[in-house]
Amino acid sequence: xxxxxxxxxxxxxxxxxxxxxxxxxxxxxxxxxxxxxxxxxxxxxxxxxxxxxxxxxxxxxxxxxxxxxxxxxxxxxxxxxxxxxxxxxxx
Amino acid sequence: xxxxxxxxxxxxxxxxxxxxxxxxxxxxxxxxxxxxxxxxxxxxxxxxxxxxxxxxxxxxxxxxxxxxxxxxxxxxxxxxxxxxxxxxxxxxxxxxxxxxxxxxxxxxxxxxxxxxxxxxxxxxxxxxxxxxxxxxxxxxxxxxxxxxxxxxxxxxxxxxxxxxxxxxxxxxxxxxxxxxxxxxxxxxxxxxxxxxxxxxxxxxxxxxxxxxxxxxxxxxxxxxxxxxxxxxxxxxxxxxxxxxxxxxxxxxxxxxxxxxxxxxxxxxxxxxxxxxxxxxx
Numbered sequence: 001x002x003x004x005x006x007x008x009x010x011x012x013x014x015x016x017x018x019x020x021x022x023x024x025x026x027x028x029x030x031x032x033x034x035x036x037x038x039x040x041x042x043x044x045x046x047x048x049x050x051x052x053x054x055x056x057x058x059x060x061x062x063x064x065x066x067x068x069x070x071x072x073x074x075x076x077x078x079x080x081x082x083x084x085x086x087x088x089x090x091x
Numbered sequence: 092x093x094x095x096x097x098x099x100x101x102x103x104x105x106x107x108x109x110x111x112x113x114x115x116x117x118x119x120x121x122x123x124x125x126x127x128x129x130x131x132x133x134x135x136x137x138x139x140x141x142x143x144x145x146x147x148x149x150x151x152x153x154x155x156x157x158x159x160x161x162x163x164x165x166x167x168x169x170x171x172x173x174x175x176x177x178x179x180x181x182x183x184x185x186x187x188x189x190x191x192x193x194x195x196x197x198x199x200x201x202x203x204x205x206x207x208x209x210x211x212x213x214x215x216x217x218x219x220x221x222x223x224x225x226x227x228x229x230x231x232x233x234x235x236x237x238x239x240x241x242x243x244x245x246x247x248x249x250x251x252x253x254x255x256x257x258x259x260x261x262x263x264x265x266x267x268x269x270x271x272x273x274x275x276x277x278x279x280x281x282x283x284x285x286x287x288x289x290x291x292x293x294x295x296x297x298x299x300x301x302x303x304x305x306x307x308x309x310x311x312x313x314x315x316x317x318x319x320x321x322x323x324x325x326x327x328x329x330x331x332x333x334x335x336x337x338x339x340x341x342x343x344x345x346x347x348x349x350x351x352x353x354x355x356x357x358x359x360x361x362x363x364x365x366x367x368x369x370x371x372x
Contacts, residue, residue: 014338014339016339016342016343018321018322018325018342018346019346020351021321021322023320023321023322024322025322025325025326025329025342027338027339027342029338032330032338033330034326034327034329034330034338034342035326036320036322036323036325036326037322
């Protein structure tokens with residue numbers, strides 16, 4: 001996915017945070033299936049609103065975490081690819 | 092004329108009453124053999140069945156509602172069995188949530204084998220019952236708020252009369268099982284025999300859940316047993332609940348009820364005899 005792409009989560013996804021273990025289950029009601037994510041991945045998915053570019057998402061995470069921006073950009077790109085693979089993003 | 096009997100059983104804590112002629116009660120006996128007697132000190136039954144003879148037909152009623160009529164008594168037994176499981180699973184909500192899983196226990200606690208039909212639940216259950224574990228259920232694993240599994244010990248029923256991994260000689264010679272039968276007429280009108288295996292070691296009390304195994308039988312795969320992240324296991328278990336609650340509620344219910352120290356494993360096996368479990372805390 002290009003850094004100026006505008007990833008958008010599939011409509012109707014529900015995120016269920018599992019208290020105390022930093023894991024989130026995403027429910028795809030349309031597909032009647034669940035996908036498990038860690039909190040970071042879930043936060044990225046929530047930012048996939050069709051308005052944030054992949055670069056915007058990486059910038060926000062860099063600001064919030066103070067992590068190395070190059071590494072964050074690579075991680076976000078890899079994560080978006082995985083979310084696409086799990087059919088959680090609009091194609 | 093057959094004598095009319097009225098008997099009570101405690102099925103997963105629910106008081107079940109059955110009124111039936113003695114001949115039908117004898118046919119029912121293997122299906123109900125593993126449930127505690129409920130005839131003493133308990134209140135009005137929450138689930139009641141009545142089997143009566145009307146002309147050449149048998150009639151099954153439950154709580155005043157007609158369920159089935161048939162000339163074949165075996166079909167009445169089959170209908171009662173199906174309705175019994177449905178009503179018990181509905182009645183125990185929300186105190187117990189029912190997971191499509193087999194459950195066996197040793198002194199360390201309970202292990203669930205959870206999965207869809209064909210995953211290998213009953214085979215794994217049988218393998219551990221032959222190793223002197225205690226039986227809780229082969230189909231309905233009842234999870235309480237305190238993280239224990241409550242017994243729902245229906246008889247084991249295989250889809251085929253013989254099981255490729257367990258010969259009848261081995262089953263009966265083990266001393267771990269008693270065998271029962273009932274006959275019925277299938278939808279094509281052919282006589283069929285349903286074979287019931289009754290484990291001799293049945294858990295009488297709830298037992299703490301220690302491990303959930305997500306099995307997959309694959310005759311061509313290498314044996315493997317690997318840990319699964321809790322949320323992944325919960326995601327899969329949520330689709331195996333047998334009560335009508337949405338996925339979202341199912342996930343949160345399971346997360347709150349499954350003990351925090353419960354381990355989750357994914358098992359791929361081709362020979363059930365190779366499977367070993369250590370559920371010690």
